[in-house]
Amino acid sequence: MSKRFELIENYLINFLKEETFKTGLNGGVVGLSGGIDSAVVAVLAKKAFNDRLLCVMMPSHYSSSSSVGDAKELAEKFDLKYEIVEIAALLEAYSENQNSTNLRVGNFSARMRMSILFDISARERALVLGTSNKSELMLGYGTLFGDLASAINPIGDLYKSEIFAFAEYLGVCDSIVNKPPSADLWEGQSDEDDLGYTYAQLDEALKEYVENRLSRDEMIEKGFEDELVDLIITKIYQNQFKRKPPIIAKLTSRTIGHDFLYPRDIKL
Numbered sequence: 001m002s003k004r005f006e007l008i009e010n011y012l013i014n015f016l017k018e019e020t021f022k023t024g025l026n027g028g029v030v031g032l033s034g035g036i037d038s039a040v041v042a043v044l045a046k047k048a049f050n051d052r053l054l055c056v057m058m059p060s061h062y063s064s065s066s067s068v069g070d071a072k073e074l075a076e077k078f079d080l081k082y083e084i085v086e087i088a089a090l091l092e093a094y095s096e097n098q099n100s101t102n103l104r105v106g107n108f109s110a111r112m113r114m115s116i117l118f119d120i121s122a123r124e125r126a127l128v129l130g131t132s133n134k135s136e137l138m139l140g141y142g143t144l145f146g147d148l149a150s151a152i153n154p155i156g157d158l159y160k161s162e163i164f165a166f167a168e169y170l171g172v173c174d175s176i177v178n179k180p181p182s183a184d185l186w187e188g189q190s191d192e193d194d195l196g197y198t199y200a201q202l203d204e205a206l207k208e209y210v211e212n213r214l215s216r217d218e219m220i221e222k223g224f225e226d227e228l229v230d231l232i233i234t235k236i237y238q239n240q241f242k243r244k245p246p247i248i249a250k251l252t253s254r255t256i257g258h259d260f261l262y263p264r265d266i267k268l
Contacts, residue, residue, distance in 0.1 A: 005169040012154045016048035027052025029121040030129040034070035038131040055082040058113045110146025127151035135160040140239020160199040
């Protein structure tokens with residue numbers, strides 16, 4: 001396993017360098033939440049960019065008390081340059097008279113954080129690094145134009161259960177590795193409570209459906225619960241729109257996204 005992660009680590013470090021420097025920009029910006037996904041991205045990006053990486057902690061009044069503390073512990077261990085931007089005032093200014101639900105507050109918080117990251121990335125002449133793993137992307141467990149947004153994403157093809165093992169290999173702090181997964185968008189929020197299954201259960205089913213291309217019936221025959229299989233299949237299809245650029249109505253002979261399909265890094 002360690003050899004596999006060594007190969008993944010080297011590949012992702014080179015991926016970060018190549019995809020960033022060919023744009024003419026200088027480094028990376030990552031939102032450091034105190035969670036395991038952003039921790040893994042930060043550690044990889046530190047190795048890719050050294051002092052050209054900036055981590056940004058963006059706590060609000062909804063954040064758990066351990067979020068900033070865990071993020072600071074990681075920053076100290078890996079010598080990560082960081083700054084703290086409090087977003088409570090931004091959220092309160094908008095939400096005061098909105099009668100918002102937890103979901104709306106969570107989505108708005110995620111979008112405010114991403115707006116801040118993109119603004120800081122312009123100041124730093126750097127790319128915003130994504131921190132969504134493959135489990136979240138496949139299930140649509142993220143906020144469109146919020147935590148799902150980024151310029152490049154080094155961990156989007158690693159399932160959440162793989163992220164835990166990879167984090168241990170990279171030496172991420174135990175306080176982060178052992179913490180229950182949470183987007184930390186409101187008090188007491190838990191990823192696995194929201195989804196109804198552990199990531200280990202979800203990932204086992206996702207790998208069979210996505211990687212091995214088993215049908216629903218084949219998965220049931222293999223012993224997976226009907227409810228789990230139906231959950232992942234439904235979420236994969238319902239959330240496809242989160243994984244695609246906005247659809248443009250086709251009116252001309254060459255329409256962006258339909259038949260005007262140059263690679264993103266095309267040069268003259």
